[in-house]
Amino acid sequence: MIAATITINDEEDHLRPLFAAEEQRLLNGRASYEVTRRGSDTTITAKAEDATALRALLNSACKALIVYEKTKRTTR
Secondary structure (H helix, E strand, O other), X not given: OEEEEEEEEOOOOOHXXXXXXXXXXXXXXXXXXXXXXXXXXXXXXXXXXXXXXXXXHHHHHHHHHHHHHHHHHHOO
């Protein structure tokens, strides 16, 4: 099992609901993630059976974060 953790400062608590709406286990069952909140930080903990599955999950998470950041910037 391989694990990775991403912690993002999220004062408004927008990220937790964003990731909660997504499927938390990849369709092939080789990777999953959990979203938690502590204070103003949102943490995404990814777990995978192999490096390829972990990379796929982290790529998806990063793409969602990029879209969120771009949307946040344009709405200011």
